[in-house]
Amino acid sequence: MSPAHRVVMLAAHADNRVIGDQGRIPWHLPEDFAHFKRETLGNTLVMGRATWDSIGRPLPGRTTVVVTRDPGWSAEGALVAHSLEEAIRTATELDSEPGRDVVIAGGGQVYAQAMPHATHQVLTEVHCQPAGDAFYPEFDRSQWRETRREPGPAGDLAYEWVWLERVG
């Protein structure tokens, strides 16, 4: 992989690390969707087949590599990979221009496997404790430097956007 490439984990997680419940995100934060769009436009996304199904369509302005173990799976607007390493390799080759990122877009299974490959994380910390069945993985904070933190807009649910980069 070219060192010019950043592998960015992009996720919104609750205080209890929940990211999803029964195939859906358990909150509705329109400004966070706008943030997701800003952070991903022009980049290549890697996502699990379950997350692809939950979105239900290709996201405009972004290339998506879907990871599945099903050799027969295909969907219009998606590239397919059959392992996470293959997905990251495909995404990196596509994004041959410097300054473009490989964005790991979830869900829980994919985040857990991708963490060792990640160079950056862009997290939305959502201050609630919802029930859920998909989680953002724990990680060793000492291996990461926080480079920026911004409060989300005021609303019913408090949240913050956080940018992290791997140390060393």
Ligand SMILES: NC(=O)c1ccc[n+]([C@@H]2O[C@H](COP(=O)([O-])OP(=O)(O)OC[C@H]3O[C@@H](n4cnc5c(N)ncnc54)[C@H](OP(=O)(O)O)[C@@H]3O)[C@@H](O)[C@H]2O)c1
């Ligand atoms: N809050 C957020 O930021 C955020 C972001 C994204 C998703 N989500 C939520 O997360 C949930 C989905 O997460 P999830 O953990 O259930 O599923 P997921 O990670 O999206 O997808 C899991 C699927 O990916 C494929 N897969 C996983 N590892 C693989 C590997 N090593 N090689 C090949 N294929 C592999 C398998 O597909 P096959 O079964 O087809 O083989 C597996 O069933 C949903 O609730 C969604 O709304 C939240």
